[in-house]
Amino acid sequence: MFDVHCHIHETPATLGALDHNKNIVYCVQGTRYTDWDRVAQLKEEYGDRIVPGFGLHPWFVEQVGSGEIPETWRSKLRALVEMHGGI
DSSP states (O other), X not given: OEEEEEOGGGOGGGGHHHHHOTTOEEXXXXXXXXXXXXXXXXXXXXXXXXXXXXXXXXXXXXXXXXXXXXXXXXXXXXXXXXXXXXX
């Protein structure tokens, strides 16, 4: 079974699902700059049970202009996508 869109990393209580539902593959979406490291960590920890997604949701794009996201965000995003087999 696949969950093709979830934010399981956002709520500590939901992380227990990873240990209880071992037959489910989760596509975990990192939609904020501050999510990306956690999503990558889950991929490392749970292997093929996690399909990571990295990006910036339109709700958070304004953080680029406000300086809340470092100017290096593009290179970090590119590196994460390449590291995890993205396009």
